[in-house]
């Protein structure tokens with residue numbers, strides 16, 4: 001199973017991706033998580049990426065494509081994988097087509113209002129990147145990750161101006177990917193205004209079909 005999750009920031013990709021990865025045992029590849037890890041470790045790649053990310057802009061294609069090429073060589077990808085946040089541009093999708101063959105693409109969709117609301121109330125685990133939401137998916141203990149006990153924080157790029165820039169980038173550069181994959185007959189759409197359980201079971205029925 002080689003999957004791609006498309007969707008605006010805040011559409012629910014990360015949350016549903018975690019559930020899919022657990023059920024099917026595939027590798028979860030989040031380019032955003034890999035980039036944040038590189039920044040934390042102060043690698044050369046992290047330094048290149050930081051300015052773009054802080055502004056809400058996309059990181060240059062060649063940086064991200066390099067990350068993905070390396071990541072796919074790791075042994076856990078043999079059972080399959082789920083891309084969360086990649087590809088985000090047509091050149092990234094074309095590069096991916098040269099590396100591997102994707103089995104399904106799921107676009108998670110929701111209104112702009114929901115997206116803004118979700119991003120403002122989102123908390124992320126510093127250790128394992130698990131996502132919580134103070135309104136809809138609160139952690140059992142305040143400020144603490146349910147899965148690993150790590151500290152929860154609000155990401156830098158969650159500021160309203162930065163969020164706006166991320167949504168503009170999505171519209172201009174990432175939204176065209178839905179047509180790209182639709183033309184290949186790979187695309188399914190799932191609305192994400194309902195509960196994570198309901199969204200998940202819809203995704204499962206698409207993956208098992």
Ligand code: ADP
Pocket residue numbers: 008009010013031032033035052053056057058059060061064084085086087088089092157166
């Ligand atoms: P979200 O889905 O909430 O926008 P991500 O964690 O996927 O967050 O991405 C955060 C940031 O990392 C993006 O705004 C962008 O700067 C950078 N990034 C992640 N993946 C890519 C990618 N495939 N191409 C370019 N930039 C990326």
Ligand code: ZN
Pocket residue numbers: 125126127128129130145146147148149150
């Ligand atoms: Zn955690």
